Amino acid sequence: MSNEEKQMLDRVLAEHRYDPSSVIAVMQAVQKTYRYLPQEMLSYIAEKLGISEAKIYGVATFYENFSLEPKGRYVIKVCDGTACHVRKSIPILEEFRKELKVSAEAPTTEDMLFTVETVSCLGACGLAPVCTVNDHVHPSMTPEKAKDLIAQLKEEAAHEN
Incomplete structure (x- = not known):
């Protein structure tokens, strides 16, 4: 993951005060930008929010609007x-x-x-x-x-x- 991508994620996380209960909103912001949820970004979010990657993936796979695969424009x-x-x-x-x-x-x-x-x-x-x-x-x-x-x-x- 590039420094620019980390900075973007840090901004989004800061907007949500690094609150683990904001995980869905953070993931929505990432997906809005990338049209899917890149694995390395989910790992970074989990680390920064202090929650397990399993929980992040559980959220990502539970909600139909989230995608782990790249999508077209x-x-x-x-x-x-x-x-x-x-x-x-x-x-x-x-x-x-x-x-x-x-x-x-x-x-x-x-x-x-x-x-x-x-x-x-x-x-x-x-x-x-x-x-x-x-x-x-x-x-x-x-x-x-x-x-x-x-x-x-x-x-x-x-x-x-």
Whole structure:
């Protein structure tokens, strides 16, 4: 871990007064920056908060929003809850995976631009089938709309670089 990363972590820890009960907030700050929880950072947090690495990993694996694996800049979550499933969410998921050349086993593109995940419910059943991109809801999805969304996101990413 670099000195810059340690300084960033020390700032976050100081903001939370090195309080072990703030472990979730500290982990959320790390994930917001890195899009996942790097192992060396979790070890550092455990040491600085005076709690075991086992407890840190227990928290990281208990909450679904935390990830121990790197994710792409755009995290696409395809809902496969009942309402979305009956309205054909699987062909949408398959289109995202085909377009991005990812799978359930390898959900992130090699360039770290996209991660495709399925979720049990996004809580937007009236908009089914639905997906989110970095928590922004895209309602009434179709495989064609999925293809267009990927093209739009790739263009957006190209303009940012």
